[in-house]
Amino acid sequence: MMQNEEVAKVLDEIGDMLEVGGENFFRVRAYRNAARSVRDQPVAVAELSPQQLDEIPGIGADLAGKISTLIKTGELPLHRELAEKFPPALLELRDLPGLGPKRLKLLIDHLDIHGKDDLEREARAGKLRKLRGFGAKMEERILESLARREHAAGKRISYVEAARIAERLVAHLRKCRAVEQLEVAGSFRRRRETVGDLDLLAAAARADPVMKQFAAFPDVITVTGAGETKASLVLRGGLQVDLRVVPQASFGAALLYFTGSKSHNVHLRRIAQARGFLLNEYGLFRGRSTIAGKTEEQVYKALGLTWMPPELREDRGEVEAAQSGRLPNLLSRNELRGDLHTHSTYTDGRASIEEMARKAAEMGLEYFAVTDHSRRIAMAHGLDPKRLREQGRAIERIGGSLRGVKLLRGIEVDILEDGSLDLPDGVLAELDWVVACVHYKLEQNPRDMTRRLIKAIRNPNVDVIGHPSGRLIGHREPSEFDLAEVLRVAHEERCALEVNSQPDRLDLTDTACMAAKHAGVKLVVSSDAHSPRDFELLEYGVNQARRGWIEADDVLNTRPLKSLRQR
């Protein structure tokens, strides 16, 4: 069955190709909007009828038909025709700075260009500068970025890495006395799992000294833009950082604007427009009079909305929810009472159970489960039944002498290729908490992977499926399976799914969290701690869950130990 992501990708590609082809931009945008809507669907669009597709916002009769065709036949004539004219190697050229759809079309129409080698040849021959809309500077810039394209080109970094850099930038800018207010906005503030660049916003009466301080940041390798109120830098390592300086009276409107997302902003502006207002980064205006601007709350309120956490601002229904007073009360870190996925030196953890317990108590956790690997994970010296029982006795002994935090006997049991588990049912039944995870053969075909997960979920000993997709952000693709079907069975079996807090996992994703909630499946937010400090990673899992509209009630480890179990 075709996944939502595959459908969305085809729609996005059509949008890109139409754009370079010089097609009406609103038609282009329609394809992109539709792609986004498909990605945000909590259910598989492959299971929807054309009528149901038509009801999805941004999808009308025409696109509903096209999507149906795509799902049924696996391809779309329009897509195929366009792809013949605009092969991927050609579209990739848009990654070069300054080269957008319009200039790319110029290149295609007037020069013999099919990829970056052709482009480089023509640029060296000085043919670009002769085109209307290009110039000598543009030509040089293109040659430059072609030369060092390897490490440039929009690589996203993890939220954690971005946080470390953001902290240093903020400390650096705060030294400037002109700075009255300072926030890191953009996808960082929305707590996205990866960040493409950092957007800093400062309030100051005079922008000039702030700009100077910004440019003096130690790690700057190039300044890519420097206007009066806006500047862009590239740091060593390739991260782009943008700074915008506004007067304090505009800080709220600017923060709203720079936090985004883009589609959230568009939605707000449409509402503003309908009320006869103008909304921009300086404020909300009616004619010449300012309605709001100093704080985000003011702007939202004037638009008939309540303030909402940045994590929700993806235009996935949060605006409508705010209009009707139905915004979720998002999960917070201090609502987590326990952690249900941790490791110790019995397998690949780096700290003893005692050390882990001390830190857990310090963090204010009421309980945690020791869930070391099972024997299949030989590399980590996974536990066989004998060592697992030994560990169980140790946990009971340690637990008896502890105050403040309770220990659970658990396991992270491997889900084998056929969906059976790495330890016998009788052994698992002795435990307090069973996390079941796939570690090997992640690249199985989707049908087999779905069966494999479902078989594990059907096992009555399994409490939760850990890191369900197995992805490692930037290193390993998620395994493919039918999420809707897995959720259906998980709901039936009262089996929870994990939101793993490791920064390179964050698995489930935000939209998968939404889908789980929609299906009535409970979640567990876990650290997967391999050291005492790792308990602090829970923050990132909470971020991800918040982006998926998750509330305390949706999460098992917000419950007291006594009412933890679902069955």
Add this chain to the structure above:
DNA sequence: GCCGTTTTCGGCCCGACTGTTTTCAGTCG
């Protein structure tokens, strides 16, 4: 191509910066 408490046709978010212009288009966020 979508969509409708202005509308089934005619709109579709808004502004800074850059380079190429000689009053503005393209790109970017």
